[in-house]
Amino acid sequence: MSGTYVRPSATLRGMLATDSIRAQGRRLSAAEFTDLQTLIDGHPDWSRHRVARELCARWHWQTPTGQPKTFAARSLLLTLAQRHGLRLPALRTAYRRRPWGLKATEAPPRDGPRPAALESNLASLRPLQWHLGRYRSAHREHALAYLRQYHYLGCNRPVGTHLMYLVQDAQGRDLAVHLIGAAAWQCAARDRYLGWSATARATGLPRVGNHSRFLILPWVRVPQLASHLLGELARRIAADWEAEHGWPLEWLETFVEAGRFRGVAYRAAGWQCVGQTRGRTRQEKRHRAEAPRKDVWMYALGRRSGTAPGGVSGGGGGR
Numbered sequence: 001m002s003g004t005y006v007r008p009s010a011t012l013r014g015m016l017a018t019d020s021i022r023a024q025g026r027r028l029s030a031a032e033f034t035d036l037q038t039l040i041d042g043h044p045d046w047s048r049h050r051v052a053r054e055l056c057a058r059w060h061w062q063t064p065t066g067q068p069k070t071f072a073a074r075s076l077l078l079t080l081a082q083r084h085g086l087r088l089p090a091l092r093t094a095y096r097r098r099p100w101g102l103k104a105t106e107a108p109p110r111d112g113p114r115p116a117a118l119e120s121n122l123a124s125l126r127p128l129q130w131h132l133g134r135y136r137s138a139h140r141e142h143a144l145a146y147l148r149q150y151h152y153l154g155c156n157r158p159v160g161t162h163l164m165y166l167v168q169d170a171q172g173r174d175l176a177v178h179l180i181g182a183a184a185w186q187c188a189a190r191d192r193y194l195g196w197s198a199t200a201r202a203t204g205l206p207r208v209g210n211h212s213r214f215l216i217l218p219w220v221r222v223p224q225l226a227s228h229l230l231g232e233l234a235r236r237i238a239a240d241w242e243a244e245h246g247w248p249l250e251w252l253e254t255f256v257e258a259g260r261f262r263g264v265a266y267r268a269a270g271w272q273c274v275g276q277t278r279g280r281t282r283q284e285k286r287h288r289a290e291a292p293r294k295d296v297w298m299y300a301l302g303r304r305s306g307t308a309p310g311g312v313s314g315g316g317g318g319r
Helices: 030-041 048-059 070-084 138-150 188-194 198-207 225-245 264-268
Strands: 003-005 020-023 026-029 129-132 162-168 174-182 208-216 251-257 272-276 294-300
Touching: 026 030, 030 048, 030 070, 048 070, 129 225, 138 162, 138 174, 138 208, 162 225, 174 225, 188 198, 188 272, 188 294, 198 208, 208 225, 225 251, 225 264
Parallel strands: 208 251
Antiparallel strands: 003 020, 020 026, 129 162, 162 174, 174 208, 251 294, 272 294
């Protein structure tokens, strides 16, 4: 979780009345910390999830369709516990489920032999089949297993609002996986490009999807497949997102690790490189680079490139 901390050394117990912490777009006062701790202490039977639900209700923290943002609330609670001494209920490990989306009897074997190399041209594979990875579906289980095994970043579990696709060829052979989730809370290059103030960012973020994982399976060797898949994603994601979640997307963003990839497929598919991250992580506290720098790419969905959500003209951006 990213945030700007007014007094990084403050703890819940040691905060002054004038201290505050800004996290996930909300500034939390010492009084709010005290109220939160009182709420937790007053309900010793509550789980962390129950506390998060109550927090969402009290702060009206919800998606555009009214669903509580319980994952974001739990992330905030954990950060307050780790950095500021908030006392949380103990984890109820006996009730924890196995990682989302995997069933041992249906997921692809991790150590099994790879399929034979699929070397072909794009025309011979079409029409491609796009399958939404809905909860408890076999397509989701296979897509997650592929990400965990073959994507360099892995994928413990998708969190928050997201869509996942498993793409197959006309014969039903698995080719690729897309995972689109919620936009990064803060990204200076993106915000400059879209001309966003802090207020505009809070309003516009729900209409930006983060293309957080893109995997072409390692045995699939088909020229131009990557840019074709990105083009198809751009043509369908807005309608699929609105059908699944209830509100439209207007932009896609992605972060491409500099030095590892050049973003050739994104550029070929019409995405724009608008700058680079500073190399900080969500957990970074010391204001110095701790992660590889990443190029920031943007794609306008169904509108003139360079026009921000809400009609605000985006800047020229970096290249």
